[in-house]
Amino acid sequence: MDKEVAIIAYAQLPYEADNNMSREVMVLKATRAAIEAAGLKREDLDTVITANNDYNDGRTISNMRLVEPAGSWHKNESKVEMDGTFGVLYALTRILSGDHDIALVVGESQASVYGGILPGIMMLDPTFDRQRWLLNEVSAAALQASAYMAAAGVSAEQIAAVAAKNLDNAALNPFALRSLKGADAKKVLASRPLYSPITELMTAPRCDGACAVVMASAKAAAKVEKPVWIKGVGFSHDSYVTERSLDSMGSLKLAADACYRQAGIEDPASQIDLAEVHECFAHEELMAYEALGFCEPLQGGVFFDSGATRLDGKLPVNASGGALGANAEYATGLARIIEAAMQIRGDAGRHQVKGVKTAVAHGQTGICAQENIVYVLGGE
Amino acid sequence: MEYKNETIAIEGSWNLASWEWKFESIALIRKTFEAMKNERKLMANKCPGCGRVYFLPKPYCLCLSIPDEWVEIKDTATVTTYTFTGAWAYEGIADDEVSGTPQIFAGVVFDGSDTKTVTMLEGIEPEKVHVGMRVKLKWPEEVAGGLTDLAHCVPLEE
């Protein structure tokens, strides 16, 4: 894809544990901010895609109440019940099809409203796992970490160090909810133990938040300053959590391969300047290095230890602090796209990395990252 | 393998009781209820962006503004939609199918607002109700400050 669809504006609200507003007003604020940032009016939007989940939102057809706040009244609208990064995919196809020029994508959820990790448990096989109460998003991730550690020889300290890196980066991001300036692995390991090796600080804190992206066709983006072009996209669905090998992220690799083919990326480690990864747990970032082709299989720990992915490294990953900084589910991956776009535009503020021309953004949905999507974004 | 038409059922549930939603509308509607009780007034909120007036008040507008101006609206209204329980008046419907006290429910738009409120119509035969007919709120003798105060409307003689 060469300069066919651009991200022309975006907005995030500060992520909070319990923000003082309804879901609807939260979405309205993110929507309005994104449209204003694009220099547009509601009337200019052709299509609106919301990304959220009925169980998180605690109501069936949860998009129905977002018609007004997402600016989609009388618009061509739909809902993707996956992370907002998949909403961007749907909007992208709507623009590429030629039927639409300007799209708004909104991702949202409020952890202060929903019942903890119950929505995730409701994703499990209802004929067996669901009511056995052994698996949930965190315990399943711990099993994934265990399998990965055994296969790749990665230690809990290395995983903790990934969390420390991201929490330290998050201290520079004004939108982040959780941050720890100068954090180290020791501090992460000493936080509340959940399911070994996972401790509290290795998990992405579920919170309240919404973010929005405005996308435009080449025609509509012609007058826009600093458009961020979508150069490639790939996504893939993996097997159910008990039916796949948990020591690697197979569907992320498939997604990345498809995305790179489209974007003409042959050597990601040298051609990508920065990556924003949707790591719901710290170890997933190490696994993502491998699947995204930044290093060889099972070398995630070694690659991390090289310092390459630090803010001052040659391929910074999660300069924003990533999902470990804030995790408003269904908005988290979309925020990765926004952060990558900010870096390309040079608008990232204190966590800006110099000279970012080409960036990767990753989103995921499901238990142990069952669904993955990868974007390559670039400037002029 | 013997094929069964009825297989084991695993029981589970969605503990929706653990969900706790947030609504600005609760506070806004409470304000309106208080004004009804204390001043016998219908207070609505008006959108600064497009001028739409919401009754009962609503925390956001479809034009992406936040309605935050309080305005008083009238207690006269126009019917926009309706239904009945008990269809005693209609063709081919036998008396024995009517159960309970017949009631006419109607969606009405109070004068000065742009939105619908659901109410019950009194003092009119169901076959005479029509979209566009004019009605008036029947204030209860004692205003409780709640939705029940808005529960009854009567035809407006104009």
Place this chain on the structure above:
Amino acid sequence: MAKNEVAVVGVGLSKHVSKRRDVNIAELVWEAVSACYEDAGLKPKDVDAFATGNMPAFEGVNLPEEWGAGHWGAYNKPLLRITTGGTTGGSVAHGGYYLVGSGLFDTVMCIAFEKQSDGNSTMGLNTVALADAAAQLQLGVDPGFIASFGGGAVGVAVYQASSYMKSSGCTTHHLDKVSALCRNNAALNPYSHLKQPGLTPEEVAKTTLLQYPIRFGHVCPATDGACAMLFTTGEKARKLTDKPAYVLSCASASDEAALVGISGSGTTNVDPCEQESCKIAAARAYEIAGIKDPRNEIDLAEPYSPFAHQLLMFYERLLLCDEGEAPSILDSGSMNLDGELPVCPSGGVISTNAIGASAMERVAECALQIMGKCGERQVKKDVHKAVAHGWGGAVNLNVVAVLSDTPRR
């Protein structure tokens, strides 16, 4: 204008009955999916992406494709979940149109389903409103009071029906006729749920009155069922089949939620029978499809009508006649299988309602009629252009697709 021409090359349906207790959700859906592959002569390896959706509160499973999609051939494939309540199936089909139309994917499997017997259908529907009901409880409103104002068991449809009847001149006899028409058509459809061959309007008029004007015979059943469709490019479609059904356009539009706004606030959607968003969506879809005169250019319509009056109301809102004309068009016989513009030859949603699948089944029926695969219920006339509709939300979401036997332009 879509980059790629988009065509339907396969349709598959599961059995549709009230309770399928011999299969789990994933297995039920497999029946439709495998039938669809067979219909198109394709295999999962030929599919480039998947789109799927249902209305998850009915089954109580969040993102059911996470454990189920292995049964549908989606292993290691791109998959997009699209869910919009009652319109879900239509929205998933629209997803197929855009995924292929974008040029990113050639062949896309679209899957929509509902297994209502795994949950409680009434509770499933209620979860639309429970959050708002919770707010009303906070305001001291009695739940019984809310329920009676909401139109009791039949919901907001009773308001819609009354308003529509008053504005159009439609009588209860017309409602009875609609039910009879649909259930008789359903009797010819092997995949329909309620089959009542020979049902007369007089018999419908004798069913229990739920709330004026709606009788038991005017209401859809709760169904377990699934629908799958294969979309591909025009070029591939012509290689696969002599007679593909092209998707010319898709469009959606939404009003504000009707009856009440958020937690009891006012709503600008003051008359639930107006369905402004349906008119907007239809006009958009016709424009993209290059249809200037839908009344004469459309040969067949599948409006989404779980309640009898909606068949007539949406016929009008789909701009197929003037407002208020549909009842007399029904009387003229034009909507029959051998009529000028047959409506709901499948039997419609009033005969079969596996909610998440229903709006896709409208698209599927249009495609099957165009492809001439409808057997006993094949309409008499040649179908060149057909319109498929979906409706849902709180009386506020509408989706429209236009299909044709020839590609756009």
Place this chain on the structure above:
Amino acid sequence: MGAKAAKDPVPRASIPLNPVFNWSVGNWMEVFYDGLREGKIMGSKCPACGRVSLPPRMICERCFVKAEEWVELPSTATVQACTTASVKVAENGDLVDLDAPEIIAMVKHDGADTCIAARLEGKEAAVGTKVEAVIDTGAENVLDLLASYKAVG
């Protein structure tokens, strides 16, 4: 807005309801549960690729073929992944501390190609540990038939 003092907290609302579901397991899982009642571990086998699913699946996700062959698997399995749980999920979805840690593992039965998430008896486990299934054929709830796993020997 903006300059105003701290706003009142937004009102909250909940409703004491718990929608109930009854998931029919289908004929493949029925065989699995019937087998466990007799102390047998039944897996489904794909006639095309030979992949064995445990718990059974009607369709082989790799071949899209009906897995109509059945195999009785040994009760022995290998730990593929394991975790020590310090917490469990409370009814409201919060993670609450356990009094004593528990081991949860992904185990793969000898001859199977998919895993079962299971509770391990004892205090320690490692990837690669050989375990065997403890079947409680008298369990009332079918989900308790496959009670736990314990180290072999």
